[in-house]
């Protein structure tokens with residue numbers, strides 16, 4: 484460690500660590516509701532465009548990388564077809580889920 | 587070298603020019619304004635080939651300096667009092683990002699109530715932000731210290747505040763020897779290999795969220811956590827205890843003048859009583875010493891040039907064997923005492939042979955304080971010591987609670 488070292492990061496996968504362990508809710512995409520999956524083409528992708536962690540890959544339906552998804556729920560908020568549901572984590576390092584949620 | 591009769595502000599501007607600063611951003615505030623007015627005139631005339639960025643606030647002024655310094659430029663700014671307070675967030679950023687910014691502070695009282703006159707509350711209140719702070723006793727020292735500050739800052743990657751008393755120095759003319767450009771170019775080469783180099787082919791985010799613990803980055807390299815970065819920063823400030831005197835000595839060899847490094851003394855060797863202060867007050871204290879010595883009191887001055895890092899070991903050494911240290915602060919940690927007095931007491935706490943420390947508060951908001959007032963305060967402190975006191979609350983010099991015209 485140099486005495487002159489400063490804090491910096493490079494744009495690459497995982498620069499902020501495995502942010503998935505911050506999560507207490509995780510998103511689940513329902514393919515039968517997602518318009519992209521139903522139409523069989525890369526359309527909509529609004530969830531992909533809004534994910535602040537860039538952990539959603541475009542697709543039919545889009546695929547979420549739960550190693551980095553921090554569980555913010557923005558994708559579920561913005562999905563115009565309500566195709567994404569946030570579910571409580573069954574196990575969490577800090578707090579137990581209310582009402583014994585399942586994963 | 588030529589001798590010019592100039593103000594402290596002009597000395598600061600001249601130093602920035604000699605340092606060949608590349609980017610200047612500042613917002614006017616009394617009593618600093620003439621520094622950047624002078625620099626902007628030189629940029630306008632072409633005498634100083636620098637970028638002068640006009641901004642709408644001090645916060646933006648320091649932000650411009652931060653960004654320019656990040657990409658490798660040598661930058662300069664100056665401010666006072668509420669301007670410094672307004673940039674406070676970025677004061678911390680500049681230090682934590684380890685940017686070698688030099689900022690002159692024409693010391694002025696903090697509002698409220700509004701007051702443009704001198705004390706040192708503004709910069710003393712930034713004590714813990716991680717900048718090096720150097721205090722100047724006259725206009726020559728302002729010029730020399732501002733040039734030295736770049737060398738110190740660039741060696742350590744730590745920003746430096748060069749502090750001098752508003753109006754008392756900022757607006758007072760005195761003869762100043764101005765080194766030649768060749769002399770300063772030899773002493774202060776262009777800033778090299780900036781740590782924060784920006785490379786479009788290797789983009790990076792500087793100063794990102796840095797969590798508590800060290801962790802591996804995307805390449806698997808373990809990077810420090812926040813606390814490790816802070817420890818490194820603290821280490822750089824401690825290293826400055828060596829670098830500040832080294833640079834002062836190197837400047838002495840190059841230009842023929844040096845200022846004592848961290849601290850300096852006047853008639854202190856055989857003194858029983860040390861009068862301790864930072865800034866222009868110390869030159870007045872030398873006059874108080876002469877008055878007191880004429881009465882047979884063995885007294886001397888201990889001037890503090892570097893307030894951060896605090897030169898604790900050197901102060902302990904210079905004060906060993908003294909009976910009394912009287913500290914004159916132009917600032918106050920409200921609810922406690924003057925900042926230098928408090929720091930000095932802590933530094934001496936476990937020292938062998940250390941003096942009693944009595945604090946005084948003076949010159950707040952421009953309240954005049956004469957060498958006679960300072961000598962009187964020293965006499966009161968000596969009387970307090972003789973009466974058996976070993977600690978006391980600060981002596982407010984020239985406080986007139988009942989008012990009354992002079």
Ligand code: SF4
Nearest residue numbers: 534552553555556558
């Ligand atoms: S928007 Fe939030 S919840 Fe959805 S995938 Fe991205 S990080 Fe996870």
Ligand code: SF4
Nearest residue numbers: 517518527528530562
């Ligand atoms: S926002 Fe909803 S509908 Fe659109 S792609 Fe994402 S999951 Fe499918």
